[in-house]
Amino acid sequence: MSQAVEVEVTMTVNGRMRSATVEPRRLLCDVLRDEFGITGVRVGCAQGPCGSCTVQLDGVPVRSCLMFAAQAHGREIRTVEGLAQSDGELHPLQRAFAAESALQCGFCTPGFLMLLEPLLGVPEPLSEADVRRAASANLCRCTGYEGIVRAVRRARAGTPEICREDADPLTGGRDQIRREDPGLLTGRTRFTSDLRPTGTLHLVFVRSRVAHGEIRALELGAARALPGVVGVYGPDELRELGARPVPCSWLTEGQRMTAIAPLAQAAVHYAGQPLAAVLAEDLYTAEDAAALVKAEIVPRPAVLDAEAALAPGAPVLHPDWGSNVVAEIEVGGGDVDAELARCEVRVSSRLRFQRQAAAPMEGRAAVAEPDPETGRVTAWLSTQAAHHARGAVAAACGWPEDRLRVICPAVGGSFGLKEYIYPEEAIVCLLAASAGRAVRWAEDRRENLIGGCHARESIIDLELAADADGHVSAVAGTWLWDVGGHPSSHGLGPARFGAAILTGPYRIDACRILVRGVATNKTPIGGYRGYGAPQAQLAMERALDALAGTLGISPEEIRLRNLLSAADLPRAMPSGVELDTGDYLGAYEEMVAAVGAAADQTEPAEGGRIGSGVAPYVMISGLGPSKGAVGSGLDHGSYETAHVRMQHDGTTIVHVGTSAQGQGHATLLADAAAQTLGLRDDQIRVVSGDTDLTPYSPVSAVGSRTAAVVAEAVRAACAPLADKLRRQAGWRLDCQPGEVRLADGVARGVAGTRSVAELAREILAGLEVPDGLEPGLDCVATVDPPAMAMTYGVHGAVVEVDPAIGAVTVRRYLAMDDCGPRLRPATVEGQLRGGIVQGVGSALLEELRYGVDGTPQSTGFGDYLLPIATTMPPIELRVRETPSPGLPSGAKGIGEAGVFGPPAAIAQAVDDALARPAGPFTQLPLSPERVIALAAEVPA
């Protein structure tokens, strides 16, 4: 190996001359971030396709991960930090982004701003399509791109102001800008890998390239000898440091394997499984050392399909199990057998839902720092669940829980990927304590796609029992859940959860699904937006389409005959889950008419065929009550606690254990507090996801529960404080507490006002307060929702199919969703648009693929295809707001809702375009090859 001679690189960055002496192999993005501290340059993939690292080089947008810093010597670089005006005012494009909800998690935002800013100076007119083409250079996983495209057009039109006139009564006249936005837009907000305590060491994992085999030897010596390497750890070394398996949190009775070993021990069960950890002074040295670790693995045949894994003679991954079945359980209720016996029609339908990756733009990351004085360790984790992570990681390190503090910084998207506790996170903490120095691990896209939990892959076989008119009386089925090399923290969870609501919005009282978790030599599988329900819903929709085809009636007609109407609710599903409120039939009828009209208006290009499909869904939101989880195998309930403290000057801090990954929860929760306490937005601060500072949350931001449950807890904690303020004000203003109105930081009585600041000072002093008013302004409240809330909706797609090359283009997309009263419409719409585009990814583009020997073939965004800005037309949203009876606000959840509609609606639309009845078999994604095959089945 040649000597690495360092070079001096000098460049002007945001107008300032910067210099560094670095190895020539240092990427420009790394030098900007590490040497110059410009962390607004984000690394989303380190391979090129995502564009999060986009900077301007002499005014031209380029990807800074595709350049060495040395190539920028003598050049001018502009990053997002240089975008704001000289007086600190936001750039017009930044203001437009905020106004148009063009950002959610904000991780990709600096890259988009630097990519699209030059468009503001283009003199020729730019159509929506032009802007979409330009924006398709970069990837966003949260927004679905529509807000980004609108923001560019708005900024070009010269009206970048936030819509202060768009006073929405529900938000009390607040701006569309979220409190998260300024930091995200300017690049100042720091994500986990932006945090770098002094002397941080870098951790890299060595991962198996073999999918299935026995580990004969692990040679760490050569890696250890490399200068700059602090330590190289195999399973034995970690065990000596106290490492234990990470306990799984959702167990099924009889489940094989209930905890996850930090590193592979005697055998490896999937390519990508971590074998060793390398700790070094810098990332590049750690990578060099990782390349020197040699694993001697004797390969065994790989099994890559759940059915193949169950076939006689299949290789058994874990010999002590006897088979490849991880666990199995029946979900449902009602007398399915009786219905199957007496029904007039039986139809079978099979769905193969592909293996997907949640693929947030920010990969997984962890930074842990030990405190030499107390021995405690602080860990910043890119996770969804700080408290949950803390418990599991402490257990995995063999520590008492209080030794560890977990903080969630800004998280660049998750969608379920970061809901699991990964052994990597525990190893970062353990090694930080052992080394006595901060340790950082930040995966690139390749590691994310092979090491982060996969999602969705299922083979669902359903049999419908129906009468001759297509009224379905029962559903029976088997769900093969492709677990991967070993169960993840959530095991069979998503399949169980999905199976429980498989009958959806239909009048079906008997359903029995055998959920079987099957081990295969692929990355362990977890949950992803919808958590099993998308597969269940699609399986049901396609089974209905197959039934319609068999009976010679239309997909619309079969649904009109089976959908529940508002008068039918509330109604228990066969599994016991209650459908609470909503008008499934009415919404469906409305959308069928709207989508039909849209299809009629759509002209195909030469050789194209137009088709449409409409699909309803129901979705569990607002998880609860906690005791509802008894018997489910989940090791926790789903209540939420909020702690609210008002300070001397009336400013108020809201503490919640949950945290956000782009959904704008801090804004929602601040709204809830401000409304209840009558404060201004700037008088509220939200502290979330810090195990030292926030109340315990058993669940965190999952299951679309924040608007419903967490906001309710915040209101419940604010209410007693508001009462105290009114009592104090009434006493001071000589009126009844009930006559006091709190608004804008002021208490108004019948004949006089008093600022909340003055009232707070008095109550905290505790001297001049009325009898019976207890001094102090801290309040803790817990909300355990009495029931889950069922969000529902109906989506429709108009597609154009080119049967010659199998191309499917979505020409129109209409969505109606009912999540009850909307706390913040812009947030709801953003979640829907982003979810819908993810759903289109499932329907048409995304698939994690493996070679026959189990080698992952999807290791970057060049192979794993995400939707881009040109994928979708503008999405047409409609609103219904039927309150949930469970909680005072009536709000239901929306976070996951968008993903359900697209696969079902598009599959139906493709059938329609090809003039073929739905067959008994559906496989996603509807790739060109599959569409060509479907077209070929149709008689000419």
Next chain:
Amino acid sequence: MRPAPFTLERPGTVTEVMLALAQGGPAARVLAGGQSLVPQLTRRELAVDRLIDLGGVAELRSVCEQEQSLGLGAMVTVATLEDDPRVARRWPLLSECARHVGHRPIRARSTVGGALAFADPPAEVPLALAVLGAEVEIAGPNGTVRVAAGSRPAAPGELITAVIIPAPASGGWGFHEVSRRFNDRALAAAAALLIADSEGTATLRVGIATATSPPRVAELPAWGADDDIEIDIDGVDRLDSTGDELTRRALRESVGRAIRSARERARLDA
């Protein structure tokens, strides 16, 4: 992942580059735009211990338009092919092909020489150059040779220095590619050019490329009714019968559209 160590040289002239290549040994590579090379190095797919950065070699960036030809230095960017009015006016096929290379930030750094050297089979710029009958100047230890574009790669120790494109004699051209998403790597691509010889006899020159097959060029009769395109496509089909069903169909679609466009433009020109 991050790249393994290498030494970096930043020569200022072609002479210095050739010297560095001669001294560099088998694991020395030139660095042009880096859009393909850098991620390969980041993923450690290539063993390179010496990189010779062409970014400072000004003479490789020249664009020289003459009456009968266009001369492009190897470091001319794909974005320049897209933007430069000289290219757009007289070699519109090249501009159009350039527009389909990845996305704008990639094109800002990708180079003509890099595209030829990397030789990704469905790449648009090598396809255009093949159909345009371009030649490539390759500098070696024994001097510079000129060969047909795509006829042979640069050997170790050699450097692509320029591309010379003859001026096409007529205005008919067409390009079409089929890809999964907008500007993704093409499944199949076709470029067509109507060439008139000195006697006015017109020929249709069609180049095709797929994800696995590098550019190949065939000559077909220039004119026919539009339903004759089927015959033409069959003719082209015989050039590439190795692809799967989707590739075959994508190729037929691309060829059909490219030929139709070329004829349409030629008719408008006439």
